[in-house]
Amino acid sequence: MSETLYVIKIGGNVIDNPDACARFLAVFAQLPGTKILVHGGGKVATQIAARLQIETQMVDGRRITDKPMLDVVTMVYGGLVNKNLVAGLQSLNCNAIGLTGADGGIIRSVKRPVKTVDYGFVGDIEEVNDTQIDAILNSKLIPVIAPLTYSNEGSLLNTNADTMASAVAVAMASRFAVKLIYCFEKKGVLSDPDNDEAVITSLTPPTYAEYKASGVINKGMIPKLDNAFSALDRGVANVIICHADDLEKAVYGDAGTTISNV
């Protein structure tokens, strides 16, 4: 049986809350075995951009990344957020190493082609260098990955953290039994958006289709779940969506929504 690898994604809302983030890091640091953390951006980039008088443009909930905004997300995601997570984990005796996709060439992407919308410097993942990630894990380092990738042309590219977590999980699935865990500010996928306790504990393709058809699952949750099912189809052993405070329980299947394709 393959060794377990945890690929854990932490959302921006958790990063924006220092207490919630500290609680999460304490549990993450203690989690035994091989693990990778992928983090989102949070609201700090928007705040810094505003203070720099750089306008934030969103289309369908996605940030348009022109060159000034690329510099802001590079500073905030790759610098401020990533390095503070790393320093925090080091103080908890967790040997973290902060990476973007450019570092070690671990995640290469292409600048998204312009169709109806020009998203600017946004990356669509082309290749995950699983050999390099494996070498880093073998050095007993714990990768902390920021939502930035790079192109062959040497540009950094703003990249969706959910997609990066899923792509990393899939790429490592030939070497490890990969558990992909999405941690955010809700207790899982909810059957009632107004009731935080109404967690759907298990989702399979048919139940997912039903919830989508009835409108119970909608909006931002759909790309997250599409990512999850796609990861399972491509060799990831296990996908869980849970509250950041429930990471420890979720690892044992005792919290959140477990996604399975059977």
Next chain:
Amino acid sequence: MSETLYVIKIGGNVIDNPDACARFLAVFAQLPGTKILVHGGGKVATQIAARLQIETQMVDGRRITDKPMLDVVTMVYGGLVNKNLVAGLQSLNCNAIGLTGADGGIIRSVKRPVKTVDYGFVGDIEEVNDTQIDAILNSKLIPVIAPLTYSNEGSLLNTNADTMASAVAVAMASRFAVKLIYCFEKKGVLSDPDNDEAVITSLTPPTYAEYKASGVINKGMIPKLDNAFSALDRGVANVIICHADDLEKAVYGDAGTTISNV
């Protein structure tokens, strides 16, 4: 005979000049063998701080790093500068990995004690983890180190890049024949500050003492040279100070100022 390791420090003035920086990276990427790049900060941090209406305070040419300024240097040095250097090197087929001292716990420091001046979140290096750096080099990765370290308490700390380069060179000297090369915007240590061609090609402790006594060498060059001589005393094979455009020649001893303790 030990393998050669190049520890190359590039100054902020070179980073601030996109053309000079691109020329430097092209040569650095081609340099054969094992190598580490340490970079300074440049003026961007001061510019970003000004746009964020954070006041830059300097005492004797050194930046006072209060918490807002720590966030700025973390963003700019650890994010914007470091990640763009890495992405640029990757596009030149150089497998760079951007690191602060916190990443992999490679360089730990203590917050500078307050004596007459409170420098704020500035680090004095306590320990370089040569084993971890060696493991990273063994993974065929080329470290690109930003001028930030971390404390046991989990804080990032603003740290002098010259000192970091020297400390890394010294720490690796038991494993490699280390050549430490400081690249900046002058052709070397000058005997006449108004004549850029007046390069002192060789400096030893007695000639250094003479140049200091006569005032030919002064100000910012003194800590750089003290670092250089100290590194030689602690096992570094070779120290050269040269123009960033002359890196290739300097590697063969054909440019810049060669510092030696004999």
